[in-house]
Structure formats: structure tokens, C-alpha cells
Amino acid sequence: KVYLVGPFSCGKSTLLNNWLGVNLLPKGIAPETAVATELHFSEEERTVLYPFSKDEDFGEPTTLPGVGIEQMKKVTEMANRGELARVCLYINNPKLKEHSDVCLVDLPGLSSACKAHELAINQFVMEKSLGIFCVPMPAGTVQQDALEFLQDMERYRASFNLLLTKADETTQSDQTGIVKQVSETIKNRLGIPDNEFHVGIVSKNDVS
Numbered sequence: 001k002v003y004l005v006g007p008f009s010c011g012k013s014t015l016l017n018n019w020l021g022v023n024l025l026p027k028g029i030a031p032e033t034a035v036a037t038e039l040h041f042s043e044e045e046r047t048v049l050y051p052f053s054k055d056e057d058f059g060e061p062t063t064l065p066g067v068g069i070e071q072m073k074k075v076t077e078m079a080n081r082g083e084l085a086r087v088c089l090y091i092n093n094p095k096l097k098e099h100s101d102v103c104l105v106d107l108p109g110l111s112s113a114c115k116a117h118e119l120a121i122n123q124f125v126m127e128k129s130l131g132i133f134c135v136p137m138p139a140g141t142v143q144q145d146a147l148e149f150l151q152d153m154e155r156y157r158a159s160f161n162l163l164l165t166k167a168d169e170t171t172q173s174d175q176t177g178i179v180k181q182v183s184e185t186i187k188n189r190l191g192i193p194d195n196e197f198h199v200g201i202v203s204k205n206d207v208s
Helices: 012-020 069-080 094-098 115-127 144-154 172-190
Strands: 002-005 037-041 046-051 062-065 084-091 104-106 130-136 159-165 199-201
Touching: 002 012, 002 115, 012 094, 012 104, 012 159, 037 094, 046 069, 069 084, 084 115, 130 144, 144 172, 159 172, 172 199
Parallel strands: 002 104, 002 130, 037 084, 130 159, 159 199
Antiparallel strands: 037 104, 046 062, 046 084
């Protein structure tokens, strides 16, 4: 599993939508992803909903045939009511088929304060999975809640790559300075050696 983590509205869902070539995951200026959403390849498309159980773990799943607007509408309604612990989307998509051994996980924003995020992060830590930490480039810096999260994850030896998103909203001349500032802030705060630090830049026009 590869987890996409970051502040809300940092472009995680938009990145995944553009990479997949479908407008599937909810996105907007408010916290939209209120539940961890896993993307799997499958020739038989379906949406699997995992509610919270009494001990706030995963309850018995419900399967909806297909993956699309109607299914995602139900997902959004239930997630915003705090009823869902996890959602798995099984999609017949060429990009997912090409990387069928990988499961991408779109997490709720760090400051969204939903319990589904905490459950997903606990799963991430226990599985020792890979994380892609998304920071919106137009901000030009790293938010405090993002730094605190990364410092907390450092205790668990969690592995993250840094991805600066929304590069299309900044000028080419600004990008070099932003990359340097954001990278140095995280490396210095967490004490990460240069050879262990990997950073990428992405825009909605180029997700390759």
C-alpha cells in the first residue's frame, strides 16, 4: 500500500483523479475526503464499504456493484456522518492494471479531525507501508500541523517521500526556491540525511 498524506485541500484526490484519468474521488476547497479510500485494480468493478464496529475497528463490509457517481455519493454521505472506517474501490483502470501489485490509499486531510484518518494512520504504521507526503507548493512553506505529523511519524520510523503539489499555480522561477525552502525545513526539523530524502513536483497538467 502507498498512502497519500497531507493537509486538506493539498491536492491528493485531484492528483489521483488526474493520474487515473477519471473524475472519481471528491475534491474541493473544503475537507472532502472524510474516509480512507483504497484504490485497487479489478476487472469486476465494485465499491466496498467498511463501517465502524463497536470497538471502532472495521465492521462487516457492504458491497455496491460498480464504481461511479452514485456509489461515491453514498460514500460521501456516510463518511461525512462518521459512519465509515474505510472504503475500497475496485476499478478496471489501465493505470491500476499496470501497477496491479500496488494499492493507493487517499487519506483524509491532517486537520479534518475524523476518526477514519486515525484508524488509517494506525494501519499505515503497523503495516510499515510507504507514504507520499503532499505539500501544496503555492503555500511556499510547510504548515505546522504537517510538521507535527511528520515528527510524530518519525517515532515509528515511517517512510515518506515528499511531493510538492499544485505546481501549476506557481511560476517556474518560484519553484526552485520553494523546493529548497520546504525541503530544508523538513530535513532540518526531522534530521533526515540527504541520501534518504526524495522530493518530487507535480501539477494537474503533468502527473507522470
